Amino acid sequence: MAFTFSSYQPAPEFSKSAAYFSMEFAIDQALKTYSGGLGFLAGSHMRSAYELKQNLIGISILWSYGYYDQGRQQDQTLRVDYTEKHYSYLQDTGFTFEISIHSAPVKVKAFYLAPEVFGTCPMFFLTTDIPENDYLSRTISHHLYDQDLAARVAQSILLGVGGGKLLDLINRVPEVYHLNEGHGLPLAFYLYEKHGRQLEEVQKRLVFTTHTPELAGNEEHGMKLLEDMTFFAGISGQEVRELGLVENERLNYTLTALRMARIANGVSEVHGRVARDMWGQNAGICPIIHITNSQNGTYWRDAPLHKALNSASSSAVKNLKARKRELKQELFKEVANQTGKIFDPEALTVVWARRFATYKRANLILNDFARFEQLVSRTDRPVQVIWAGKPYPKDYGAIGIFNELIQRSKPLKNCAVLVGYELGLSALLKKGSDIWLNTPRFPREASGTSGMTAAMNGSLSLSIPDGWIPEFVRHGENGFLIPLADLTLPDADKDRIEAAGTLDVLENEILPLYYGKPAEYWKIVQTAMREVEPQFESGRMATEYYELMYNAS
Template identity: 85%
Template sequence: MAFSFTSYQPAPEFSKSAAYFSMEFAIDQALKTYSGGLGFLAGSHMRSAYELKQNLIGIGILWSFGYYDQGRQEDETLRVDYVQKHYSFLQDTGVMFEITIHNAPVKVRAYYLAPEVFGTCPMFFLTTDVPENDYLSRTISHHLYDADLAARVAQSILLGVGGGKLLDIIGRTPEVYHLNEGHGLPLGFYLYNKHGHKLEEVQKRLVFTTHTPELAGNEEHGFKLLDDMGFFAGVSGEEVRRLGFVEHERVNYTLTALRMSHVANGVSAVHGRVSNQMWAGNAGICPIIHITNSQNGTYWRDKQLHEALAANDTDALKARKRQLKQELFKEVANQTGNVFDPDALTVVWARRFAGYKRANLILHDFARFEALVRSSERPVQVIWAGKPYPKDYGAIGLFNDLIKRTRHLKQCAVLTGYELQLSALLKKGCDIWLNTPRFPREASGTSGMTAAMNGALNLSIPDGWIPEFVRHGENGFLIPLADLHEHDDTKDAIEASGTLDVLEQEILPLYYGNPAAYWQAVQTAMREVEPQFESGRMATEYYELMYNANVPVVK
């Protein structure tokens, strides 16, 4: 059968058909199919593909309980809640088919997100949570990034094999398959089966994006478990070994994807270099270029701010920014009882919560930090937000520690519910967007792009996309890096001190003492972040450098 995309006609320059496979998509606050930056990136890609009318289809999973809902315990610390989601705006395609997981048939139903609903390219979401399945099979699509290893493997099979099979069933077989991270790797083996067990035929069609040097983003599991689960889509274990995908009885998703693709990309210039260094020396991998991540301006930018910018009306820009701060501060008061001042410098740290991102770096010298935020002469307000992985007890402990350590400070707030809606409030309502990852572990990072679109200045470690954008003092600020060879504790101390140095010695004198220069820097950042870091550029580069690339197939 063929599914009809009646409302979507691709532009001639993007006529080559492609399908984009991602474990998460942050499309809209109403659709809970994301956890963090990977989803935010994928959502912006789908929106820009729609605006450019690219011949692209998004393939994801319909998570029955989303990632999780972030609430508070009685003592204000983090509580993980799971609430089942229902979406009337998704269309049941009527397509149901079987895939095999652990030698058992599992039914898959496909839902369609039409382009006109949220302004995306056509998208399909797969679920196993249907009455025709037993309970265990239904749970495969319950929780994004399920903590159970077998469930995670099953989710990869659902995305890769299920997505590939769906496209064949509906008659929309693409010329290019794009794996956004290694989660959907079983797609490569599905294509290998489909194209006569010829690796070169898979390589002609497959491209791959690696998003992080972090171990969690480069999954590696035991070969026997994967083989038993059906990860290899019917390709025998002997053949998987012969292809060279098994090393020390384990299979690395990223390395295998690099061997099954004809081109891959890192997600910033720094990450492109790091990725090439990480995987150098491994035989049979494809070239790794870089395409810097970006975010969709139509979705993220505040219209009134940009109207004021276009009119060179600094007074209107300042007035609108003050309104946006007041809107954010209503949420701060609602959650914490603290009433913030819209005229005070407001610093925000908000993103996926992980240890290497160092949410607490600014608290390293707590006495100095406390003096900073308690100042009546040059007041500073600080807000944190972000979702830890629900089983990352270290990150959850860090989140809760932030609450406990700053509870007595009326100038500080730790917010829960970090999803698209709160993210937008924070980016539009802050003055300084703080980014403190341990270099070089932040592959790209995109939150600072959308903050800059909305009149905030980045204060950041020079990692990920930041070196491609920030000119210190002109459109943002850089935190000096410690020597890479120092111990992590020493690095933290040096970079924490550097963060406060830049705040105390450069940003505060500018904000309070030379507002004309401060607002000039804000407007410079707003103008320069687009179009270089707007996802229309990124989506175009994927076509030009990946989908249409005439790259020799790896031998």
């Protein structure tokens, strides 16, 4: 064998073996196997599993071209680029094996990421992009979330069946299989076949995390396509129907996972309630609890900033301000590099940065553009605004918003839109911002973990009370809330009201504190930094997965 587990000894309290299947992992800037929040969450989970020495293995796909590289057209609008990726630190396991896709054999090669490389639990990455396959089979592992429907179905088979088969081949058969989102659903059918076609045997072993109430995130496809693609790991479509998993000749990934798992979770307290409301009326589903997403402090927090936080009370604020100024200057170098604009480290800096999707409303603050323009043009209490994030390459609505932000911010010297939103830029933005703006349409943000790592680095949330925010933010004490509009109103009216509320809080509460009462402002910063951990540090989350999911009877 080309790899060994000998350097990784699980702690006794986490001795139950588990495998965590995820389509994406944001482990390190250098490993381009992620697109956004789902990957950031999964990466933090793997890091905390390592720190806790949990008996956990990560399973994913080695994307030959990653998600995509975000560049600019000549007019600075978004350009999608694809560059082939190579990783010398991934070890060839020596295992190449077959899975069936579209009733044809496809070869799968497995690579190993050792714990000591990036500080994660042991991880495996699967690829079909090898010479033994024809070109079409090779493309299965080319692009994360491929735009082609058949390719995406094939990717689910690769993750679920390929991952299950690999664990059998290396003789690391876990007691618990954890599906992080529904992408790896074919794993459930692989286990069903393996364990004598007894659903209760699958339910003994399978747990499931649902991450979004968005329809696009809860895949559903026609049975003919799935049968043609050999989605069910050797199980006939008729038997799948007899299991009561098919409705109107369509199979919903999330609903099927809820019926084949013994327990599932939403990713915040609000999302747990939303998920139970969404799926609870369906027969045969497992219990849905909530385990709020969290992020790994070791990776995300700025050590000098936390040293300043914990310095003598008489000098803490002075030290925090000095370090925060340095972090802002580091961010502003990137702003100048990309946009040619010089930002002021003394000015209040607001950042909106996350995966671009229309429901996240990146442009909400521009709803009353005249008012926004007046805000960012004033010199007595200057405000700087930065946006960043990656839209899905075929989400033309989100791309349109991204390009609109670029065009409207060009003439504004205090506004910038950055490209390349990966781990490195995300860290710069969280450490260099004063206010972390979060404006999803309630209740569509399941968790929204970016604000956690911002708070770890002295950036205060200004947020719609959705996802994790109601569990943390106390308005004016450790962050700020945007008042919700009446949920029965049309979306356009809600946007107008919540946009006005965003500017109201910013102009009438945050700016007077930042410029007029700095001692009170920095007290709020200190409170946020102290309170966000350990409650929203992923050691808590990883422990809860063992206590509430893996060890649940």
